Amino acid sequence: MELQSKYRTLRDVPQLDYLSPGGSLCAGCGGLLAVRLFHKVLGKNVVWVNAAGCMTIMVNYPLVPLKSNWLYTAFASAPAGAQGIRDALDILIKKGKIPESEDLKVVVVTGDGAAYDIGLQSTSGAIYRNLDFYYLCYDNQAYGNTGFQVSSATPVGSSTATTPATPSQPAGNIQKRKDLFEIWRAHNPPYIATLSSSYAVDFLKKVEKGSGFRGPKLYISLAGCPTGWGYDPRETIREEKLAVDTGIWPLKEAVEGKVRHTVVPRALRPVEEYLATQARYQHLFTPTKRIDVIRQIQNDVNSYWEGVADREGFDIKLVET
């Protein structure tokens, strides 16, 4: 039986914040919002282990907005940093050198560049060793910190600074995203989930639920990125919600490997509604509408949900293409 969650409505979002206001990230950053929400569930006894990315700039000496611990490691090896801290705390507690009250939750926080690309080796190593840690990836689907270049999380059809739409490559990026959720699942960790701050209750519940497991816990949070995606900063929540409602960003979890979708739109909205609002997809609409690319994106979404509906036994209304 499922444990009763503390989080049932938006009113249950904890007021207490572990991040001071202000800071040097872009206005409307969805990544920062994810970090903020995540922290609310974990409480104050946390050490964040960070790899190079947008959040790195959050802790900007001497202006440190965090009320918890922070370590910037390097682009490739934040999970290894988490390993060192977890192991050290375990040994020191075991030897009685520090009291258990000084124990910390160890949380890796990285962007998609580290999570999907350069840090995959150290991530795989940490999961393999069954490290007891949280991994929060704020996925803005490109290298945002360096000016929005393609990453292996960039979706088909998105233009980036290194995959611009041109007459010879009218779709922008043509590579399919790596499926980080499945890459992790193949390593058999106890808990994996996708998140979007736009579904905050689902978000909080999953962090709470994952906390009940020892071992590696992955959270991939969609991170609306006004600067890279090209929309007004106040629209972040709306963009992230559209991503869920069009079926582009499925909200799901895998407990001990068993996948379940936690938010199932009864009827998907057309992906076009989402794509049309962002500058990174503008080449799909002007000067001529690239129906072929939009249809490909829609077909991918449809076939994903068809499969899920079959496996999990629910009905879903797909978009006609």
Next chain:
Amino acid sequence: MTSTRSMLMTGNLAAAWGARLGRADYIPAYPITPQTEIIETIAKWVRTGEIDAKLVQMESEHSMLTAAGAASLAGARVFTATSSQGLLYALEMLYNIAGWRAPMVLVNVARALAAPITLEPDHNDILAARDSGFLQFHAETCQEVLDLILLAYRVAEDSSVLLPAIVNLDGFYLSFTREKVDLPSEEDAAAFLPDYKPVNPFSASNPVSKGATVLNGALYSYFKYHMHASSLRARDVFEKASAEFERMFGRSYSPVETFMADDAEIVLVISNSFSTIGKQAVKRLRNRGIQAGLIKLRMLRPFPSSLVARYLSGRRGVAVFDQNISLGFGGIIYSEVLTSLYHRRNRPQLILPVIGGLGGKQITIEEMERIFEATKNELGSESPEPLFLMRSEELERTMNLVKTAKEVHS
């Protein structure tokens, strides 16, 4: 001075004993030749309960060093070891760990760098790390390996230093050579090296940020200046710790060791295991009435410039033996010795650059003697010819190998 027991041990085993007597809490590991024996030994001790520590095999040296530094910041005493390509693969993290001010000890078993790939030693690996902020101590003997590890912890953890340290020993020449090593008792080692008291570790009651961003050059310079000043202080801290070490164990370690150098006219500057061959040559030359001497660099970072200058000023000729090559320039230590002497009033007439022993190429006592002769011959010359040590029969043998291979494969 207390009683100790002696054992025959390899340099690698001595390094493992350094971790054991230093009571390391945590050893992240990744295998690489010729370092593996160190970690295998410790792994066995962890399993038999002879050490109360955790050893975890990581998936790369880069991760290994990340875990090492992070664990040190959480308050554990950390030991690990690597070599060659592994050190280079982890190089990014060396800079980070030094910047985190995480006082851990890393043993490097020197091995030349690819390509061509080889297992045998020279010092290009360890010298690639010289600007990282890690303190560097270089061992000549297995005894030194053990003792320098204990000293390295003392210096690294000193609150006026707080920088990580590397202890370097030569692959094969030392890693697999058995020598008699005096083993301090656990009690004495603990008296010399008390438990690690971390400064502001990660904690629930007093959260800290480490490795934070700085978004301007003045702040960055401020941090780097402090690291530099701390590194320079490490020399005094080392000398004090070493004096205490001598009182307890009867062995003394100066940052620079002198050998028959008091009245020497020609002095060889050298480091690591080839120093032993150099010393033999000096003895032979002395027997022939030649005033030869040697100084051995035991501390490479901070560079003991003033000691080097003190020992070398007033000599007629100095030869600097570099077991490394900065391609397109020459020997790395050569330039550091030159720099240390430039402003001295009676700097030596001649400082001869010598490069030898690359990739573990053997050096004979005769070759060492040849260095002294060459130095004498070059006295008075304005631009001395750098000496690349290779014997003619070695060159011949190399050419023959190439020729034979051509014949076999044609």
